[in-house]
Amino acid sequence: MPELPEVETIARGLQQKVSGDVIESVWLGSKPQTMKSRPAEIAAALEHARITQVRRMGKHIVFDLERNGVPAAAKTRRRIKAPGPRAQWIVHLGMTGRMLVCEPSAELAKHTHAIVTLASGRELRFVDPRRFGRLSVASQGDFEAGGSEPLEVEKDRFVALFRGRKTPIKSALLNQKLLRGVGNIYADESLFRAGLRPRRRVSTITRARLEKLYESVQEVLKEAIALGGSSISNYVDADGEEGVFQLQHRVYGRAGEACLVCKTPIKRVVIVGRSSHYCPKCQK
DNA sequence: ACTATTTCCTGGATGC
DNA sequence: TGCATCCAGGAAATAG
Numbered sequence: 001m002p003e004l005p006e007v008e009t010i011a012r013g014l015q016q017k018v019s020g021d022v023i024e025s026v027w028l029g030s031k032p033q034t035m036k037s038r039p040a041e042i043a044a045a046l047e048h049a050r051i052t053q054v055r056r057m058g059k060h061i062v063f064d065l066e067r068n069g070v071p072a073a074a075k076t077r078r079r080i081k082a083p084g085p086r087a088q089w090i091v092h093l094g095m096t097g098r099m100l101v102c103e104p105s106a107e108l109a110k111h112t113h114a115i116v117t118l119a120s121g122r123e124l125r126f127v128d129p130r131r132f133g134r135l136s137v138a139s140q141g142d143f144e145a146g147g148s149e150p151l152e153v154e155k156d157r158f159v160a161l162f163r164g165r166k167t168p169i170k171s172a173l174l175n176q177k178l179l180r181g182v183g184n185i186y187a188d189e190s191l192f193r194a195g196l197r198p199r200r201r202v203s204t205i206t207r208a209r210l211e212k213l214y215e216s217v218q219e220v221l222k223e224a225i226a227l228g229g230s231s232i233s234n235y236v237d238a239d240g241e242e243g244v245f246q247l248q249h250r251v252y253g254r255a256g257e258a259c260l261v262c263k264t265p266i267k268r269v270v271i272v273g274r275s276s277h278y279c280p281k282c283q284k
Numbered sequence: 285a286c287t288a289t290t291t292c293c294t295g296g297a298t299g300c
Numbered sequence: 301t302g303c304a305t306c307c308a309g310g311a312a313a314t315a316g
Contacts, residue, residue: 095294130292273289
């Protein structure tokens with residue numbers, strides 16, 4: 001399940017492989033729920049555009065596109081909203097989404113929902129069995145609004161985002177409108193390091209402890225990025241390499257196993273429909 | 285304005 | 301062995 005560190009790893013790999021390349025044609029599959037924008041709009045924005053940069057925002061991969069003097073007039077006449085000269089292709093991988101860069105001759109994976117052919121002769125393919133992933137297009141800047149980037153937000157702002165909320169801290173960490181990029185694994189790991197139980201109401205947490213959480217979130221995310229993310233549920237990066245941060249997990253997926261600090265068995269509870277793991281002794 | 289719950293989706297694991 | 305059932309979870313939609 002790609003969260004911030006996995007998406008960062010994938011985006012860096014794609015930046016290496018396809019930035020500067022030009023999109024020649026686009027094929028989109030017939031599963032409408034995988035498209036957040038209208039398919040015709042996605043195709044119009046991508047075709048003949050140059051990929052100037054690939055980067056991550058929250059859990060999204062952003063392809064910055066530039067159109068080099070190719071008039072979109074014909075498309076405009078058909079009332080397909082003309083993509084601006086500086087559009088963005090936004091990819092959300094959901095649970096099982098993959099972005100593959102491959103030769104056109106490469107075997108077509110089951111559940112391939114989009115194929116983008118590149119001027120370099122390669123293809124960029126979006127594959128997603130569970131179909132929680134989404135493709136969309138936006139104008140430059142539109143996507144910047146939203147939650148704060150956990151690795152860029154300042155401490156005071158982080159504290160202000162959470163203060164006073166009645167919801168469990170785990171729920172707040174997963175709320176992408178507050179902080180974007182933290183998912184189930186890194187929420188659990190951050191809470192363990194901050195000594196906070198996932199069910200703890202945000203409003204009962206002291207400012208000092210929220211500051212500790214801020215440090216924990218950054219620490220966990222930075223360590224995970226350095227290790228290429230966590231490879232569970234078949235996650236691999238743009239080169240098919242597995243990350244190794246799962247070996248550093250202290251609570252996630254360790255229900256019933258001994259806490260690495262105090263040996264107390266790790267508990268598992270369900271919050272917001274997600275499994276949450278914590279040490280009942282180390283976390284309050 | 286918030287918060288909680290439901291829904292979408294398939295493959296791998298588990299159960300009988 | 302084979303089939304049915306459960307479970308994983310991000311975020312949009314819905315309900316309170």
